[in-house]
Amino acid sequence: MGALHDPLHRLVLRRSWPLRRLLQRWDGRSESGIPMKGELVVGLLFAAGFGFGYWLERSGQVRPPTTPGSSHGPSWQGQLDPSYQQLVDTLQRQGFGFEENAEVCGRQDVVGYYTWGQRNITICTNRISRLSGGAIASRSLLQQTIAHEATHVAQSCRLNRVGQQDLGLGAARLGGLPQSVQADIEKAVASSHSLYPRSVQWRIEAEAMAMETTPEQVIAALDQFCG
Numbered sequence: 001m002g003a004l005h006d007p008l009h010r011l012v013l014r015r016s017w018p019l020r021r022l023l024q025r026w027d028g029r030s031e032s033g034i035p036m037k038g039e040l041v042v043g044l045l046f047a048a049g050f051g052f053g054y055w056l057e058r059s060g061q062v063r064p065p066t067t068p069g070s071s072h073g074p075s076w077q078g079q080l081d082p083s084y085q086q087l088v089d090t091l092q093r094q095g096f097g098f099e100e101n102a103e104v105c106g107r108q109d110v111v112g113y114y115t116w117g118q119r120n121i122t123i124c125t126n127r128i129s130r131l132s133g134g135a136i137a138s139r140s141l142l143q144q145t146i147a148h149e150a151t152h153v154a155q156s157c158r159l160n161r162v163g164q165q166d167l168g169l170g171a172a173r174l175g176g177l178p179q180s181v182q183a184d185i186e187k188a189v190a191s192s193h194s195l196y197p198r199s200v201q202w203r204i205e206a207e208a209m210a211m212e213t214t215p216e217q218v219i220a221a222l223d224q225f226c227g
Contacts, residue, residue: 074098076125076142084143087150087215087222094226095119096153101126112145116156121149144212151208154221165196166203167221174206181209 080088088098097120104113105124111131113122123145132138151167159165177185189201196204211218 074100074123074125079139080143080146081139083215084146087147087219090219090222091121091150091153094222096121096226098123100124111141112149114149114152114156116152117160121146121153123149143215147212147215147218148208150215150218150222151211152204154218154225155204155207157222157226161225165200167207167225169203169207169210173210174203177206177210182206185209 074088077088078085091098099120099122101124102113102122104110104122105127109127110122111124111128113124123142125142128141128145129138132141155165155167158167185202185205188205189198192198192201194201211221
């Protein structure tokens with residue numbers, strides 16, 4: 001069963017905990033404080049009460065429009081931290097491109113989108129800017145989104161190469177994700193239409209979340225399975 005024929009179809013509502021701390025400092029509030037500047041965003045996008053600092057991602061069976069990666073690179077090329085820039089360079093060297101603010105960004109509440117087996121990653125930079133509210137937080141969210149989607153690229157490559165959908169991260173690392181993140185993963189799996197077993201879906205998303213802040217490990221996975 002390949003990802004092209006049965007792509008993971010899920011709605012993920014997840015908390016980026018490093019970004020959340022950045023946003024709390026920007027908002028001038030504590031871990032348990034009530035957001036002030038973010039109230040409008042919370043009310044508009046997260047009325048269910050999940051809170052500021054979440055973002056939505058969906059990878060579905062409807063293929064988003066893609067175009068070949070630009071030779072000039074994305075608008076944020078060269079503005080990332082060195083480790084994340086190296087991740088982008090690795091993806092581009094292996095033939096993967098980026099598309100910014102594609103149609104899917106307007107049709108779905110997403111900041112990043114990748115359809116397994118495809119060569120383009122969509123980054124919704126306009127939505128990232130609206131959600132983050134500041135330059136530092138925006139760059140953090142952008143970088144984590146790139147690493148998250150790049151992890152799915154590596155998973156897709158491994159599926160095509162050895163027939164295994166996940167990267168094999170240890171149970172201790174995945175189980176050590178914050179409870180809020182694990183709860184988000186459970187919600188995503190519960191709403192999924194994928195034919196993959198729930199345990200596989202859980203690992204796929206948990207790995208992407210766990211590797212958002214470790215771009216060097218994403219690079220290693222890309223080199224191993226996509227290179």
